[in-house]
Amino acid sequence: MNVIEVQNLRKEFKSYSSRSGLSGAFRDLFTRNYKTLAAVDDISLNIKQGEMVGYIGENGAGKSTTIKMLTGILTPTSGSIVVNGMNPHKQREEFVRTIGVVFGQRSQLWWDIAVQESFRLLKKVYRVSDEDYNRHMGHVIETLEIGPLLDKPVRKLSLGQRMRCELAAALIHNPPLLFLDEPTIGLDVLVKLKIRKFLKEINEQYKTTILLTTHDLTDIEALCERVVLLDEGKIIYDGKLNQLQSQAVEGKQVEFEFLTEIAKNNLVFLPNVQWEQKDATTWLAHVNGDERLVSQLISLVVQKNPIKNVRINEVSTEEIVRKIYEEGMALA
Incomplete structure (x- = not known):
């Protein structure tokens, strides 16, 4: 069952450029140079019940504009939106009772x-x-550890304390769909871990569907199996996070730490493997191939030389996304 169904969604904004100088300002009073910009450009998207989806992209890519249309705050220029079986901006009063937003x-x-x-x-x-509130919010308050904060004014809370309370507030009515737009911005590591743990719990317990936008891609790695990557208002990737990694990054890097100093001629040489020395006892193998080649390389090196440690260095999601944007990689 699809909780969110979006077809050919588009949102345009008008902007104008001011002319320079006093005469230009005077002319702007009567005629302005308008330009139409598409913040969201013909996107289609389906999200099933219980999914946790990361919605990522650079600043200005159209993430927040999409969230505002999905929650009924903005009206689309064209296209169709159905969320929880309703049109968000036409059935707003009924619709908002079925979503939570942070x-x-x-x-x-x-x-x-x-x-x-x-x-x-x-x-x-x-x-x-009262019964539903006490049953549900008792669990939320305990899990987010905000009991001691309940009698304090919001203005006296730290950022981390306030964000935990904001998350609890969005869940008072136990909505089946939760929109999170930069929920961990500026938070320390401990607070982020608490929020991530809580989001996993409500997803497992209530099958809450979560759409998460964030610039902290460690949140995406910790919570989401599926990611949607946006660039200039268009979706350039929609699929599994691990598939994005395999498509965007060629090969792996295997780090061998030997017990003694190793000369290059004592290493194992295979096609599509390049060696790089890190220090006297550590070598990096750049493997342009699949897991079978990595496994074969490790097996042969371990048989031939005394090994202290072996590490397979995965490329972070942040590095993958940076590479996609900088190199303009096309993803199917």
Whole structure:
């Protein structure tokens, strides 16, 4: 079952360029030079129930614009959107009860009142019964460790504390679909780990569908099997994260640390393997091939030389995405 169905979605914005000088400013009062820009350019996307999908791209690629259309904040220029069986901007009142949204740079909590008072207000807005609230939010509050924060005004919370409370607020009505736009921006490692663990738990327990946009690609690696890569408003990749790695990066790097100093002529030489010396006892093998070639190389080297350690250095998702954008790689 598809929770999100998007067909040929497009969002255009008008912008104008100002003329220089006083005379140019005077002319701008009567006529302006307008230019139409497509922030989202004819994308199609389906997301099934229970999926955790990473939606990634450079600044200005169209990620936040897409999220705003999917949540009903913006109306598309053209194309169709069906989320939870509804049109987000036409059935807005009914629709918002079926989603949760966290914007890393926006707050849905009231700044000057205690966190628990914000929760109570949202509980009334979403018409959540006392029984459902106590059962569900008790688990959320305990897992996110925000119990001691409930009686504090939001303005007195640190960024990490506030983001955990924002996430809890988005889940008061236990929505089947959760949109997260930069939810871990500026947070320290411990808070990020707590949030990642919690998101995995609600996905497993409630089959909550999660669409995550972030520039911290370690969040994507930790949470998402599927990624959608956006560039200039177009989807250039939609598939498994491990397939993106295999398509975008040729070969692997195997690091051999020997017990004693090893000369190059004592190494194993195979086709599509290039050696590079790191120090007296450490050599790097650049393998342009699949796992079978890597396995064969390791087996032969271990048989021939005393080994202290062997590491297969995987290329990070961040490096993969950087390479795609810098080299303009085409992905099928």
